[in-house]
Amino acid sequence: MKFSLSVATVAMAISVANAQVGMWGQCGGNGYNGPTNCVSGATCQKLNDWYYQCLPGQAPQPTTTQAPPEPTTSVVIPPTTTSTGTTPTTTVAPPAGAPSAGPNGLHAKMVAKGRYYFGTAVDQNTLSQSVISNIVKEEFGMLTPENSMKWESTQPSRGQWRLDGGDYLVNYAQQNGKHVRGHTLLWHSQLPGWVSQINDAATLTQVLENHVTTLVTRWKGKIQHWDVANEVFEDNGQYRNSVFYRLLGERSIEIAFRAAAKADPNCKLYLNDYNLDYTSSKLTNFIALVNRLKAAGVPIHGVGTQSHLMVGNGAIPTFKNPLQMLHDTGLDVAITELDIRMKMPSDNSKVQQQSRDFQTVVKACLDLPRCVGITVWGVSDKDSWVPSTFQGEGDALLWNNNYQKKEAYTAVANALA
Ligand code: G3I
16 A cells, blocks of 8 residues: 555656646746646746746757747747836936937927926827827827736736737837836726636735736836726725725735836836816725825835816816825826817817816926826827717817817917926
């Protein structure tokens, strides 16, 4: 009996030792006890402390000149390109040497006011159009990936990474001297089913830490701000009933911030939300959370207010009040997704009101010293998320469907003059 048990144990050990991990499978990392040998054609490579993955090709060999075989699919962690940018050490001064944007654009005007940036949301689908790229190069100094760094885009299946969309934006930013606001690491939306279906806290903790660490490490030094957590509150001010809150509670936010800070200690880490444009229990609870995180020593540096607004909304004239309340947290404040939509069709009165509303928002930011930047959520009305989400509404941005500057653009430029 004793003999046969020993044989079984040895046989099992041999079989684990001989077991091979398939392409894309996990082959190492903290707490991992499985096989570590990759199938032929793959090499076990460290993505971070918690996750090693079998990736196509050989590990880089310094003594050989032979290039590793090209991956046959985009579901890989491709090598990052060499950085030519610098990481800012402050949230206000732009990195030395970065051309940023044209001398007459919105970004240059914002910097002349002592702020960090004026930005927009783009991705490969928009940036690859020369008409948009030309506007971006001239006008904007900070780029937010509209969709490409979200969870469903970056890790659609567990351990399978699609970082080409984020790489495109980051490479564009590097080549054109732009800053980047990473968006977003912990969010209930655009979250793949495999994450929502996790039902134990330990697994979710590991998955969340791994996701945050992998993304922040990937673009370390090239992303100046990250929206670490997005929209954790419902409109009634209660915590959103996401898988993160159900299994981990408020600790999920702390886990994400700590992992992000560990991966890139120089990046400014933000808590971001919408409907913070007027006093409400949501705003109160958002600020209370920020203060709890600060008191607990969680590395949080900024608060983002998305500011998806509607032309003529009664809260806009007092926009400065909630912004002041966010500012009173002592953290940096950013307006992260500004657009001001209107009921279509447009008319002169709505256009004039929209110009006044944009000016109100921009001036509110300029009135507060730690309001570091403003991002408009897209370049032209043609590419805005608004018409497909709010039926019968649109015209929310600064360039029209033909990529011409609108009155609202002039209003913003004048407010920054
Ligand atoms: O990628 C798929 C494509 O494969 C498919 O063919 C197509 C068909 O509809 O859909 C594509 O996905 C779309 C995705 O954008 C990428 O273009 C989704 O349908 C669409 O719903 C998604 O919308 C984005 C939305 O977030 C999702 O919640 C908007 O572009 C984006 O502007 C918007 O941004 C959010 C911020 O991240 C957070 N704050 C609110 C803001 C506005 O909703």
